[in-house]
Amino acid sequence: MLPTSLKAKVQRILLKGSFKKSESSKSRVKGLSNISAGFTFEKMFDDGYCLYYTCGNMTFRGMPNEKKDNQTEKIYHFLLDQGLQKNIELTEFGNKKVILLKVE
Incomplete structure (x- = not known):
């Protein structure tokens, strides 16, 4: 299985399990974008990926690391x-x- 197909499989499972994906939208300020809370993937070395929960820069911006880590553990x-x-x-x-x- 390729890393990208594993990523797609995990994303499908999470979306069916009612987890929300972090999404980006345009901001009124040029060069910035709004990022919502949810899970996100980040490309790692050797074509691998990691997955974690992000609070984004919108509603949950002040969320402490412990809560984000708890969501990642969930x-x-x-x-x-x-x-x-x-x-x-x-x-x-x-x-x-x-x-x-x-x-x-």
């Missing part, structure tokens, strides 16, 4: 329940918890 446990034990790993990257997507 996503992780949901993915475990869906049978993706071999393809995901919960770890810390920088100052936040992330879920690494691993292709076997």
